[in-house]
Amino acid sequence: MKSFYQSVIFKDMTEEEIETCLTELRATEKTYKKDEMILMAGDTTERFGLVLEGSVTIESNDIWGNRTILSHVGNRHFFAETYALLEDETLLVDVRANENCRILFFRIGSLKSLRSSNELWAMKFICNMLEISAYKNVVLSGRSFHISPRTIRERILSYLNTVSLQKHSTEFDIPFDRQQLADYLNVDRSALSNELSKLQREGIISCRKNHFELLSH
Amino acid sequence: MKSFYQSVIFKDMTEEEIETCLTELRATEKTYKKDEMILMAGDTTERFGLVLEGSVTIESNDIWGNRTILSHVGNRHFFAETYALLEDETLLVDVRANENCRILFFRIGSLKSLRSSNELWAMKFICNMLEISAYKNVVLSGRSFHISPRTIRERILSYLNTVSLQKHSTEFDIPFDRQQLADYLNVDRSALSNELSKLQREGIISCRKNHFELLSH
DNA sequence: CTCCTTTTGTTGTAATTACAACATACTTAT
């Protein structure tokens, strides 16, 4: 049993089911040298990649030459699965080899072929994809919601309110230090600290390090 | 055949398959009076709703009393499907009846039950959910990417660059007027107009109403 | 064409933020 069988994308699938899956989706391995382009913005793709060795970066390069690194994808993690599911969606990012790497590609090519299959491996695989996609959705919409307000104060309160809902308590720890919270909310760290101080002085919250309490008074 | 059979969630399913689906997911109808709460932030849910009549609003209410209306869900559209798929995820928003309405609820209660089914209706239904979820993902990550930069200029350029990729051209129309673009990028309309003027004066772009051209040098 | 409405562009000002530089508190290793 190969190590990538443990990827969440194969969760609760037997070895046999995984192997059927690999065959049916015509999984093929490919190697890339450091800095080589794997997928290019502007293209579409019917394949998604699972990293077997090394790592890749997801980056955005605009026509004026600005580069932004959006994320890293390491061992047993995958990329471009959303675009493979939606064959016609244009990739908006480049995928590039961050070091020499080995990638396993799966052809999904929209769901047309799979949707008429009534085999168990297919059902499990799609369910796994759906769970991954749904979870990504929660993360993305959460962040989108928290960086929508225009002031630092509103972003903080929006974020703290949702954590409070998740923890079912007005007192809780957050999983970020100041710098990480600032990055998450897309604001300057010192401005964040400053606003947290103000919120405390005004009696709206109370916090110490990553422990927070909401005071609705 | 009832009109809600045409919802995208039942795409390419026969009437018979849809009816099996309704039975298996124990679909039940419920009516709500205007302003009545349908789902509450902080709860979890194993059901998602399809609007049969009237409309609902998705809103956020924090403990300090601030209300934000996030979206409207009208006829044949649905809500909370992501939370129903991920049973344990806490709802971060309230769902409230915007007017008297009729809702059809489907019990998904995570994918556990469905993942071991090998019937065609289930496969089609899950594929539809996956497609919807994947598409939502593209929309959300696009927006998240465009509002991440801190200056209006960078947001504009980020947005225009992706549209250019999608249209495979440096000249294109955008589907927004100024106010809508400002809302999408989370900036003030007049500040947006102003920045567009500057970008034109500097020869970086050229635009007239919703027609844009990117000038790479 | 003319009046009216809507959209878009412009400008000045107040508010907010980023940024830099520094002070303080907290950790960790020795």
Added chain:
DNA sequence: ATAAGTATGTTGTAATTACAACAAAAGGAG
């Protein structure tokens, strides 16, 4: 316990933005 390193808080300034008020342009109805 001390020293070095890291995280957090504070402050002042320059840059950016929101906001309001208005001007100009575009579109529609009669």
